[in-house]
Structures are given as structure tokens and as C-alpha cells.
Amino acid sequence: WDNEYGSHTEKVADFRAGQMLVSNGEFLHFVKDGGYDTESYWTEEGWNWRNFKQARMPLFWRKNGGAYALRLVAEEISMPWNWPVEVNYLEAKAYCNWLSAKTGKTYRLPSEAEWYRLAAYCGIPDVEERQKAPGNINLEYYASPCPVDKYKNGSSTMWLAMSGSGPNSDY
Template identity: 55%
Template structure:
């Protein structure tokens, strides 16, 4: 897999920066193209991997449509490339609303047309990268901000689309050398609580920041964090199995009201990417199911994590909870994570 790097907006020569942005654009399109190549057949793009999300064909067109819609809005693109795709692929689904998606309202374009659209958009943005005047530093008032924002938006969707592909039936996907799986796993080490020294943390971005940021990243937040006790390791699949086997998904008193509402709606009995076959546990990765990697961190949502903490508090007689964002930054600042 290609490694992506953040683009320095404050330092560097304009022509070098132009080349950097071109490379970033080509890299992100290549990565996304290879992600969709993990699908075995075109029909897979019209499947809804998650009932709360559009079919994958939407996301295949969405990231390219974002470039066009933002460039048109900024006056940098005078003519649209495919108005229908740019309209139908413009708006996603509100993940906080569990019933707002009506598939009957959509008539999707063919895979071939969306693929052609993506290529035309890439070519047009490459043309702009070659021709737009570029002055350093780059800030939110620069026309280059639109291109950088679109690249970052595409990176986000590569991650979220990979989760949707992971939710498709396993026979809808094929192996890809572009996304090699980790082969290191075994029994989980014993987890224990360790002391973490408190301190002062500062998070957020100044207006003149070195790297691109979304609007919710700006502004400065400071906090003083007291000494903490935290688990030495992230909660593993093996540790979380105890909660599953204890019937944690069936006991509503471990869940918040929101959490129990989600569990009742989803009918979850264990984490999303756990698979049980012939009495054995497996984990669904992007394109394969592997014997459960018990030492890997468990992949759950926040509601499941809170329920696990409540269960662990109940069975041990000690108080466990999720760390706050401020606490997480303090933990990261003095650990090997960062």
C-alpha cells in the first residue's frame, strides 16, 4: 500500500508544493481505485453493505463529485462534468438517524459511467494543479485549499468505504496484494492497570497551521489531567470474549439507553466483525476471514465499549470507564503510541 503524508502548507517552494499536491492526488485516487478492485463483480457495487448506508456505487462516485461540486462553488470550474452523478452522489446519510434512507429515491448510474466520470474528474483536477497560480503559504483563502480539502475528504472515505466492503458477504470480495493483512497474532498478554502521570494537554489548531484541518479542529483547548490508572494494553478480542460469553449483549443494565437502543435495533450478539463457524471464532478482515486473532484489539463501537466497562465494573467490584478525549491525549503524550 502506498504511504500518504501530510502536505506542509507553510514551508517549501511553490513548484515543489505543486508537485507534492499532484502526487497526493494521484496516490489517493490509486488507493481508492484499488480498494474498489477488491469487489469481485460490478453488481457488488449496488449492494447495501449496511442498511444505514448507500450502496457502494454512491461512494464510488461521491469523492469525485465532491471535487467538482466544491470547485464549481469556488468558481474554479466553469462547467460540470456529469451533472447527474454530481447531484445523486452529493449527499450521504446522517449516521445519527437510523431510518432516514429510502433506496427507492435513487436511480444509480452504471459502473462504467461512474468510472469514466472519476477519470475525467482526476484529469480536470490535474489540469488545475498544473495551471493554478500557487503562492506560499497556503491558507483557507487560497484556491488550493479546495483541492487539499477534496483530497482529505477522499482519504476519509477510503477508510469508511473499507468498512462497508468489510461488511459485504465474503464471496463478494477477492484478495488484493495492495492491502496485505497483518500476520502477527496469538494469545493476548494479561492486561493490567498501570499508573499514568497527569499533566497539561493542549489540543487544536491555530489559524495559521502547518497542515490542513477541518473546521472543528481549529481553536485551542487546554486541560490539566490528574494522575490516572489505565489498562496497559488496549482491550483485546480475548478479553472482550469474557463479556460476550457472560451474556453481556443480552443484559440491558450494562448498556446506556442509547446503547440498548442500538443493540436492540442491530440485534448484535457480539462485535460486528466476529464470525462464528462450527463452534469456532473467526474475524472478518477486508477480504478474508481468519482464525480469531485473540491478541488484537477488539473492534467495537463506543456504545459496546461503555457496556463492556460497566460489565467489568460489575464483576470485579472496581470502577472502570472509557477515558475522556483529554485523558487520551495525556496517555498518548507519555506513551509509545504517538
């Protein structure tokens, strides 16, 4: 972009990050545990958004009886539980707060500086330097999300950063 120029250096303390994006299946635990109904998991802005939208689950999820479906551009499909969940920043923060409360470990989203450090650590170049996108970046292979574990070298380490003793293997 024409307003992004120059460089910025920032010292980033060590941190740990999840290996894969949060899947629909993982996020379902938050939904079923009342995550959308528990104000303490949400920031003030997030809770206001949730109330305004009357959100009870991610926007593209549909619940028909006891079954969940995912609304795509042209159709609804049975919920692909191993696809990454599509939520906004406010929902992602609430999920991290819920997961922290459930596990006793601290989960959070990465800062911008941490995001860039992860990209460098994983060897993911800037878009203009890439000949072929690793994983499904820029929808290189799929027009919709694909399973979170589809690509071994995917950029999924850049989604959920955390501190503490390591990821909970159940989530």
C-alpha cells in the same frame, strides 16, 4: 481540519490506564457472560443500538459451531484472540460497565482530555510531527490489527482508562 484551531487548556485529575488494548480474547468473556443480553451494562442509546442491530457479538466476528472467526476485508480467518477487539463506542462502554461489575473496580473510557494527556505522557507526537509511527498507528506495519502486545511502546495505554486500585490482571 479547518474547523479545529486555537487551543484549550483543561486540568485533568490523576487517573490510571490499561497498558494494552482490549483483545478479542478478553472481550470474549463479555460475550460469553451474556454481555450483549444484559441491559444493565448498556447505556440507553447502546441498548437501543444493540436491539436495532440485533447484536450478539462484535460486527466482524463470526461464530461457526463452537469456533469463532474474524471477517477481514477479503477473507475470514480463525479468531486471533490477541488482536485488539474492534467495537464501537457503545459496545466499549458496555464492556467497561460489565468489567466494573465483575471486578468491583471502576473501568471507563478516557475523556478527550485524558486521551491527550496519555499521548503526551507516552511521548506520542501529533501525526504530522511523526517520521515513523510507533506501533501500528495508521496501519504502518499491518493492514489489519496486530496483536495487542506486539509493540512494546505502542499507544495501547490510550484505550481503557480506569480509576481505583489498578487493573485486574485477569483482564
